[in-house]
Amino acid sequence: MMGKQSWKAGNMLYPVPAVMVSCKRAGEKPNIITVAWAGTVCSEPAMVSISVRKERYSHDIITDSGEFVINLVTEKLAGACDWCGVRSGRDCDKFREKKFTEYKSEFMDPPAIAESPVNIYCKVVNIYRLGSHDMFIGKVMGVTVDDAYMDEKGRFALEKCGLIVYSHGEYYALGRKLGKFGFSVKKTAGRSKKKTAAGAVNGTVKKKAPTGKRKDKA
Numbered sequence: 569m570m571g572k573q574s575w576k577a578g579n580m581l582y583p584v585p586a587v588m589v590s591c592k593r594a595g596e597k598p599n600i601i602t603v604a605w606a607g608t609v610c611s612e613p614a615m616v617s618i619s620v621r622k623e624r625y626s627h628d629i630i631t632d633s634g635e636f637v638i639n640l641v642t643e644k645l646a647g648a649c650d651w652c653g654v655r656s657g658r659d660c661d662k663f664r665e666k667k668f669t670e671y672k673s674e675f676m677d678p679p680a681i682a683e684s685p686v687n688i689y690c691k692v693v694n695i696y697r698l699g700s701h702d703m704f705i706g707k708v709m710g711v712t713v714d715d716a717y718m719d720e721k722g723r724f725a726l727e728k729c730g731l732i733v734y735s736h737g738e739y740y741a742l743g744r745k746l747g748k749f750g751f752s753v754k755k756t757a758g759r760s761k762k763k764t765a766a767g768a769v770n771g772t773v774k775k776k777a778p779t780g781k782r783k784d785k786a
């Protein structure tokens with residue numbers, strides 16, 4: 569029999585992204601808050617969530633402006649991400665102290681962090697008061713990506729950005745690739761791709777990927 573320990577309720581859904589969320593109230597300096605309780609919550613329309621404690625300086629900025637920008641974090645940005653998560657914008661100017669460049673997009677007033685390779689611009693459409701945290705549901709209004717990661721074919725090489733994850737209090741770089749969406753139902757790697765007359769590969773009839781056009785969509 570397998571042994572298990574029972575724990576009281578707590579957050580153990582890991583790994584998660586750790587992102588830097590930029591925000592701004594009209595006429596004030598922009599701010600950055602590090603958020604690990606962030607997630608994708610809808611594909612169409614594209615929607616995300618961030619959960620922020622009421623006591624954070626950023627909480628009221630996001631509530632008042634109704635806008636925020638999620639900036640993905642790379643290995644190079646990990647130190648700044650941690651720092652933005654232990655210092656408050658009440659006491660400092662995080663863009664200035666971390667020497668970040670404000671990137672003003674066409675989507676909204678709050679600037680993105682130019683040094684982050686992917687910036688997701690969100691409009692608050694709902695706020696759920698959950699307890700310790702308020703969950704802001706953001707509708708994605710647009711995305712900007714660093715064109716240094718665009719390849720000749722016009723594909724964005726996200727895997728080359730060096731994104732990090734957060735797991736149980738620690739930051740990690742991503743490890744090796746294990747497969748592609750749907751790889752479990754695709755033909756075995758390493759075998760010959762020779763097709764038989766019936767359209768079968770190695771004797772197995774080739775099945776379509778389980779979903780529609782975009783293979784990365786949940």
Ligand SMILES: Cc1cc2nc3c(=O)[nH]c(=O)nc-3n(C[C@H](O)[C@H](O)[C@H](O)COP(=O)(O)O)c2cc1C
Nearest residue numbers: 602603604605620621624625626653654655656657
């Ligand atoms: C890795 C990490 C993840 C964090 N995740 C969250 C989070 O999901 N929600 C939250 O309210 N605070 C989170 N924090 C704490 C805030 O980032 C921190 O309190 C920050 O100083 C708030 O900045 P502000 O007062 O300028 O808004 C996290 C901090 C770190 C280091």
